[in-house]
Amino acid sequence: MQDxxxxxxxxxxxxxxxxxxxxxxxxxxxRAEEDDAADGARGQIVVTASKLDMIGVAATASEGSITRQxxxxxxxxxxxxxxxxxxxxxxxSHSGEGKANQHLLRGFNLDHGTDFATWIDGMxxxxxxxxxxxxxxxxxxxxxxxxxxxxxxxxAYFASEGDFAAVGSAHLWLRDTMPLTLGLGAxxxxxxxxxxxxxxxxxxxxxxxxxxxxxxxDGPWDNPDRLRRFNxxxxxxxxxxxxxxxxxxxxxxxxxxxxxDQPLRAVExxxxxxxxxxxxxxxxxxxxxxxxFRLAQELGECDLEMSAYGxxxxxxxxxxxxxxLDNPVRGDQxxxxxxxxxxxxxxTLRVPFTxxxxxxxxxxxxxxxxxxxxxxxxxxxxxxxxxxxxxNRVDELSVSAYxxxxxxxxxxxxxxxxxxxxxxxxxxRDRLRDTVGRENATLAxxxxxxxxxxxxxTEFYLSAGRGFHSNDARAGLIEDEQGQASYVRPPLLxxxxxxxxxxxxxxxxxxxxxxxxxxMDFDSELTxxxxxxxxxxxxxxxxxxxxxxxxxxxxPWLEINGNLAFSHARYTDGPLATRFxxxxxxxxxxxxxxxxxxxxxxxxxxxxKLGAHPLVxxxxxxxxxxxxxxxxxxxxxxxxxxxxxxxFNLLGSKDNAADYYYRSRLNGEGAQGxxxxxxxxxxxxxxxxxxxxxx
Numbered sequence: 001m002q003d004x005x006x007x008x009x010x011x012x013x014x015x016x017x018x019x020x021x022x023x024x025x026x027x028x029x030x031r032a033e034e035d036d037a038a039d040g041a042r043g044q045i046v047v048t049a050s051k052l053d054m055i056g057v058a059a060t061a062s063e064g065s066i067t068r069q070x071x072x073x074x075x076x077x078x079x080x081x082x083x084x085x086x087x088x089x090x091x092x093s094h095s096g097e098g099k100a101n102q103h104l105l106r107g108f109n110l111d112h113g114t115d116f117a118t119w120i121d122g123m124x125x126x127x128x129x130x131x132x133x134x135x136x137x138x139x140x141x142x143x144x145x146x147x148x149x150x151x152x153x154x155x156a157y158f159a160s161e162g163d164f165a166a167v168g169s170a171h172l173w174l175r176d177t178m179p180l181t182l183g184l185g186a187x188x189x190x191x192x193x194x195x196x197x198x199x200x201x202x203x204x205x206x207x208x209x210x211x212x213x214x215x216x217x218d219g220p221w222d223n224p225d226r227l228r229r230f231n232x233x234x235x236x237x238x239x240x241x242x243x244x245x246x247x248x249x250x251x252x253x254x255x256x257x258x259x260x261d262q263p264l265r266a267v268e269x270x271x272x273x274x275x276x277x278x279x280x281x282x283x284x285x286x287x288x289x290x291x292x293f294r295l296a297q298e299l300g301e302c303d304l305e306m307s308a309y310g311x312x313x314x315x316x317x318x319x320x321x322x323x324x325l326d327n328p329v330r331g332d333q334x335x336x337x338x339x340x341x342x343x344x345x346x347x348t349l350r351v352p353f354t355x356x357x358x359x360x361x362x363x364x365x366x367x368x369x370x371x372x373x374x375x376x377x378x379x380x381x382x383x384x385x386x387x388x389x390x391x392n393r394v395d396e397l398s399v400s401a402y403x404x405x406x407x408x409x410x411x412x413x414x415x416x417x418x419x420x421x422x423x424x425x426x427x428x429r430d431r432l433r434d435t436v437g438r439e440n441a442t443l444a445x446x447x448x449x450x451x452x453x454x455x456x457x458t459e460f461y462l463s464a465g466r467g468f469h470s471n472d473a474r475a476g477l478i479e480d481e482q483g484q485a486s487y488v489r490p491p492l493l494x495x496x497x498x499x500x501x502x503x504x505x506x507x508x509x510x511x512x513x514x515x516x517x518x519x520m521d522f523d524s525e526l527t528x529x530x531x532x533x534x535x536x537x538x539x540x541x542x543x544x545x546x547x548x549x550x551x552x553x554x555x556p557w558l559e560i561n562g563n564l565a566f567s568h569a570r571y572t573d574g575p576l577a578t579r580f581x582x583x584x585x586x587x588x589x590x591x592x593x594x595x596x597x598x599x600x601x602x603x604x605x606x607x608x609k610l611g612a613h614p615l616v617x618x619x620x621x622x623x624x625x626x627x628x629x630x631x632x633x634x635x636x637x638x639x640x641x642x643x644x645x646x647x648f649n650l651l652g653s654k655d656n657a658a659d660y661y662y663r664s665r666l667n668g669e670g671a672q673g674x675x676x677x678x679x680x681x682x683x684x685x686x687x688x689x690x691x692x693x694x695x
Contacts, residue, residue, distance in 0.1 A: 050085070050559055050594055051551060053512070054504065059406075059416040059449040061461045061502025061516045062087075062154040062547065068175075071147050073594055073604040075632035075646045077683065080139050083118075083170055086152045087549045088565035090588050090610050092626075094658035094680040096258030097217055097227045098284050099317065100138040102658060104610065106154065106520065107543040107567030108167050109583035113137025114526045115469050115496075117165035121174045121248060122307035122346070123292045124369065126164045129394050129426075129473045131338035131375045132317055134526055135164045141252030141288045143211055143231050145183075145197060148175040148241075155498040155518060156467025157447050159402040159418030160348070160365055166467035166496040167520065174248065176207055176237040179694040187688035190218025195692075197233075206238035219259075220684050222273055223280040227256040245295045250288070257283040260319055261678040263664050271666070274681055278666070279320040279333055281382045286315040293345075301352055308345035314338070318383050325665040325673045327379065335378045335385060344369035363404040371396040375474070393429040394473050398422060412454055418447040418465075424492055426473035441492040443468050457506040467496045469526065471537050490537035494524045512551045519544045525571070527582065539571045541581055557598040562591035571617070580614040583660070585625060587611025603633040603644075615661035615677070626655030626682055640695055646688045657682045 050070030054063065066085045076082050080091045080101035090104040103110040110116045114135035118125040120142060130136035151171040153161060161169050180198035185191070197211025212232040218224035230253050237246040259277045266272050292309040320333035346367040353360050377390040402420035409415065421444050428437040447465035454460070471490045502516035525541040545567030552560045569584035592606040610625040629651050634644035656679040665673025 050561065051512075053506065055457060055459055055506055056453075058459070058504065059451065059461070060153070060155065060157055060463045060500055061459075061504050061514045062500065062518070063158075064152055066150040066152070068148055069596055070594060070604075071144070071150070073596055073602055073632060073634075075604065075606060075630040075648065076144070077630070077646075077648045077686075079142055079144055082144060082147060083139075083150070084590070084608065085150065086168070086170060087563035087590075088154075088547055088588050089116075089168070090585070090608065092610070092657045094660075095260045095319070096256040096283060097219065097225050098140060098229065098254040098256035098286060099258065100132075100136050100140075103137070104585055104588060105168055106518065106547075106565065107545055107569040107581075107584050107586065109585070110167060111135070111526070113164065115164055115167040117161060117163065117169040119169070119171045121172070121246070121292060122294050123290060123309040123311070124342075124344070127313070127338070127340070128163070128371055128396055128470055129373055129375065131315065131336035131377065134472050135469065136338075138286065138288075138315070140229060140254055140286070141231055141250055141290075142172070143195070143197070143213055143233060145178065145181065145195065146174050146211060146233055148173045155463065155500050155520070156445065156465040156496060157416075157418075157449055157463040157498060157500070158465075159363070159404040159420045159445075159447055161467070162367065162400050162402075162420065162422055163398065163468065163470050166469055166498070166522070173241060174233075174235065174246075176209065176235070176240075176244075176246065178209055178211065181692060181694045183690055183692035185688060185690035187217075187686055189220050189683065189686045190216070190224060191686075191688055192216045193690070202236075204238070206236060209233070209235040209237070220275050220686070221257075221259040222276040223257055223259060225256050225258070227254065229254040239296075241296065243296055243298055245297075246293070248290075248292050248294075250290045250292075252286070252288040254287070255283075255285040258317075258319070259680070260321060261658060261660055261680045263323075263666065264677040264679060265674065266666060278323055279331065281333065282318050282320055283383070284315065284317040286313075288313045303348075303350040305348040306345070307347075309343070311340075311342040313340050313342065318380060321678070322662070322664040322673070324667050324669070325663060328665070328671070330379075330381045330386065333380045333383075334389070335380045335383070337376045337378070338373070339375075340371055340373040342369065342371050358407050358409045360408075361406045363402075363406075365402045365404075367398075367400040369398050388432065390474075391431040392474050393431060395427045396473050397425045398470075412452060414451045416447075416449040416451070420445040420447070422468070422493070424470060426492065428474050430474075439473070439492050443493045443495065455507075459504050461500070461502045461504070463498070463500045463502075465498050467498060468493050469496070470494075471524075471526075490524065494522065494526075494537070496523070497521045510553045512549075514547075514549045516547045517545070518547070521572070525581065539573055542570055542572050543584075544568045557596060559594040559596075560592070561594065562589075564589045574617075578617045580617050580619040582615055582617060583613060583623075585611050585613040587625075600636040601634070603631070605632075606630050615659060621661045621677070623659035624655070626653065626657060628653050628655070628682060640693050642692050642694070644690045644692070646690075647685065648688070649682055649685045652685045653682055654684075655682050656680060 052065040092102045100112040112133045118137050125137050127136040154168040156166045177199045183195035185193035193215045195213045199209035215229045217227040232251045235248045290311040295306045297304050315338045317336045322332045326332045348365040351362045373394040378385040379387045400422045404418040423442045426439050445466040449463040452460045498520050500518040504514045520543045522541045525538040527538040547565045549563040565588045569581040571579040589609040594604045596602045607629045609627045612625050615621045631647040658680045660678045663675045
């Protein structure tokens with residue numbers, strides 16, 4: 001482990017030095033124009049929509065594409081909240097800022113990314129068989145200035161989307177060019193940020209982009225987060241995203257303290273304040289180093305895309321959720337350690353042709369991914385281990401192939417039919433018990449959509465498909481009534497089914513409306529376990545719901561948007577009274593005003609609401625959810641300087657960002673402790689100011 005740490009530290013220093021040296025050696029004439037039309041029109045009173053028009057392109061009413069315009073203007077306390085530009089998605093936190101965020105969508109508490117696949121420039125972010133939860137998605141390595149756009153899907157209707165994408169997916173694309181930029185930021189909760197980046201042209205028409213940040217944040221907590229984060233990117237590219245190539249190196253290192261969800265009775269008894277912690281030694285550290293390649297090329301009438309990536313990632317989390325319930329002397333803090341190598345890639349070939357008086361496109365694709373994982377769980381006191389509870393070496397390989405057929409039969413009818421197959425092979429070596437478990441699983445997933453356009457600027461969608469998520473490859477250890485230990489392994493691949501009808505319309509000028517009704521069934525629900533601090537395979541479930549979105553541009557510089565998502569979530573087994581799904585929100589809503597190019601002014605005002613939801617399966621304990629308003633306002637100061645202010649929790653909401661209900665024991669309580677509400681409050685009102693210069 002120490003050798004791996006030293007190697008990671010050396011790699012971090014090497015990549016950090018390379019990026020900073022590149023910045024120093026930039027020529028004075030740095031390319032200032034952006035790589036897309038929205039960025040190029042920055043100096044004019046012209047705005048492109050924050051979400052692209054999908055009429056004539058989309059297979060469902062709920063997919064979309066977000067431009068950099070909204071990303072630039074959106075207020076975001078943490079980098080993961082840029083994903084909240086996806087309608088109906090809520091991103092929050094129940095622990096320290098260095099940790100992966102909570103995701104909620106379509107009545108699912110997706111925990112740290114379960115069933116929501118996230119990709120950055122063709123490289124997967126979700127982690128299989130992770131120490132803290134299946135599908136763990138940490139985007140703290142991402143620089144906001146590098147995001148060029150986001151393509152998103154919902155539901156299992158897309159042949160190219162596989163593991164963890166059953167509820168939704170987000171593909172974030174990186175920029176190829178950037179003006180030479182220096183940014184300095186500071187805030188009222190101990191946040192400080194320095195950013196530098198820029199690109200330059202190279203001989204032969206290619207470009208080199210380098211960017212780096214150092215960020216620190218204490219937060220409002222009685223035990224400050226003391227987050228220290230360093231990120232760096234070095235990217236070579238040529239051509240465009242549609243026809244070009246890129247090679248990207250990324251490095252990330254972060255360390256932090258954490259205030260996890262705390263028992264309400266500890267606050268009411270005066271043991272801690274609302275922003276306090278019963279175990280100030282909770283926290284974490286993480287690092288990530290990656291190298292990725294992407295190629296898009298035209299082969300006659302065909303289009304070929306290829307990608308490859310390699311990732312080295314490490315994370316340690318120290319968390320004490322139940323305090324003294326299991327160990328009344330030393331406490332219940334545990335260290336979750338995860339170190340892995342990830343390698344993989346994919347290829348896609350699109351073949352257009354004409355037949356039977358209609359235009360067709362056949363897409364053939366393949367994806368491969370291999371994870372080599374060292375994962376363990378240790379009991380600790382003040383971060384010092386005193387026993388090892390689990391220690392596994394897991395090798396996980398997946399190979400996928402898919403085919404999709406799109407046809408425009410008439411001006412008013414098109415179809416999308418797909419078939420995907422995934423094969424998984426896992427080997428789990430339990431180093432404590434000296435056992436080895438192996439498993440293979442294969443799953444076929446048909447998908448189809450029919451799109452009708454009975455009149456201009458309006459389309460109706462009907463979609464159905466099968467998806468899946470993989471489970472943790474480690475076998476679980478259980479004991480029978482005689483205390484004999486044995487292994488139990490949940491299915492490696494868990495099937496899901498999705499059904500959706502929707503409509504999208506641009507009939508009214510400058511107004512886009514969508515409405516969607518959906519149903520989603522899962523053979524097994526991945527649920528959060530407070531005792532283990534991770535997700536576990538659970539009961540079968542069903543969601544039904546409706547979503548409405550609107551985007552209105554009354555003026556070239558002004559956009560008003562909003563979305564409302566209602567859902568009904570239930571387990572499909574057991575007594576009716578115990579079918580409520582814990583932490584499954586029945587409502588997620590947002591509304592915003594976006595201003596860009598109103599003279600020197602730009603910014604946005606965003607309201608978000610997470611509705612009430614059950615915390616236990618019989619609905620006897622509920623969370624009221626939360627509501628929050630955030631503001632961003634920026635002004636250009638001349639041709640090079642921009643001053644930006646962000647106000648988070650503008651109205652001073654005292655709601656909780658996350659609530660759970662489980663058993664814990666405080667020091668001095670009876671042996672059984674008590675079941676109680678455990679909460680993580682929203683951050684109070686705070687201000688962050690950034691001054692940036694671009695040349």
